[in-house]
Amino acid sequence: MNKTALITGASSGIGLELARIFAKNKTDLVLVARSENKLTALSKEIINSTGVKVKVISKDLSVLNNCIDLANELRNENITIDYLINNAGFGNLGFFTDTDLQKEIEMINLNITALTYFTKIYAKEMKLRGAGKILNVSSTAAFQPGPLMAVYYATKAYVLSFSEALANEFNGTGVTITTLCPGPTESGFLSAANMNNTKLVKGRKLPTSAEVALFGFNAMMNGKTVAVQGLMNKIGAQSSRFLPRKFVTSVVRKIQETR
Numbered sequence: 001m002n003k004t005a006l007i008t009g010a011s012s013g014i015g016l017e018l019a020r021i022f023a024k025n026k027t028d029l030v031l032v033a034r035s036e037n038k039l040t041a042l043s044k045e046i047i048n049s050t051g052v053k054v055k056v057i058s059k060d061l062s063v064l065n066n067c068i069d070l071a072n073e074l075r076n077e078n079i080t081i082d083y084l085i086n087n088a089g090f091g092n093l094g095f096f097t098d099t100d101l102q103k104e105i106e107m108i109n110l111n112i113t114a115l116t117y118f119t120k121i122y123a124k125e126m127k128l129r130g131a132g133k134i135l136n137v138s139s140t141a142a143f144q145p146g147p148l149m150a151v152y153y154a155t156k157a158y159v160l161s162f163s164e165a166l167a168n169e170f171n172g173t174g175v176t177i178t179t180l181c182p183g184p185t186e187s188g189f190l191s192a193a194n195m196n197n198t199k200l201v202k203g204r205k206l207p208t209s210a211e212v213a214l215f216g217f218n219a220m221m222n223g224k225t226v227a228v229q230g231l232m233n234k235i236g237a238q239s240s241r242f243l244p245r246k247f248v249t250s251v252v253r254k255i256q257e258t259r
């Protein structure tokens with residue numbers, strides 16, 4: 001019998017590419033995002049090319065009750081989750097006084113609350129079975145504060161800190177928790193966050209979502225705790241540990257400004 005992966009944010013970018021990789025590795029899928037049409041198109045492509053089972057669930061995961069409904073639906077259908085990929089997330093560029101509070105509350109609900117909820121439900125079940133893997137998608141944003149994207153950077157710092165702590169708690173249980181930290185990546189994320197004209201990304205050749213997804217998949221399968229994608233991102237993440245925090249924050253401010 002195939003194992004099953006639950007992937008949030010599977011309708012585009014890194015989540016979509018992770019779905020293709022899991023399917024190629026003969027894993028059945030539960031694909032979640034809001035865009036039902038995109039999920040259905042992806043599920044048809046995957047079923048035709050690999051023959052694995054795919055269940056599509058269209059939900060807004062920034063609403064906790066929708067996360068609870070989703071977990072109940074899977075439980076009622078006796079679907080066991082062997083791999084949990086908490087990938088859905090978004091950001092938003094702008095001065096904190098100018099940005100929309102409602103959007104930021106939704107960001108916290110999605111990037112933090114939904115991720116924590118699904119981890120709670122499935123990590124417990126995995127621990128009882130003594131097997132399972134969780135991939136929580138954070139960002140290189142997790143390693144320092146992010147002026148002009150203050151809430152987003154803080155949500156990703158939460159994901160990193162939370163997941164590293166759990167990785168330690170789950171040592172020796174047969175369950176692994178991996179945090180994927182991509183840097184800027186080609187996907188729908190940058191335009192959704194209004195970041196295309198920032199110095200951080202404009203004119204730069206970025207890794208594709210497929211490259212980042214494969215890197216994350218391998219890290220998860222190898223039970224790595226923290227996986228920073230790309231050499232420059234690794235150097236950036238390490239250097240923010242020993243450089244003065246105020247200096248690092250001012251550098252982030254500069255690269256988040258538009259060209």
Ligand SMILES: NC(=O)c1ccc[n+]([C@@H]2O[C@H](COP(=O)([O-])OP(=O)(O)OC[C@H]3O[C@@H](n4cnc5c(N)ncnc54)[C@H](OP(=O)(O)O)[C@@H]3O)[C@@H](O)[C@H]2O)c1
Binds near residue numbers: 011087182192
């Ligand atoms: N791309 C980058 O530069 C970058 C860098 C570092 C970290 N990341 C992280 O990587 C993860 C994946 O992002 P991506 O780059 O692949 O971006 P993306 O192409 O914009 O994909 C985001 C996914 O999340 C889903 N999503 C957004 N809001 C949702 C909601 N309220 N409920 C359910 N699903 C929702 C989207 O689907 P629907 O719109 O259909 O709901 C989509 O499938 C995110 O956590 C992001 O923070 C990205």
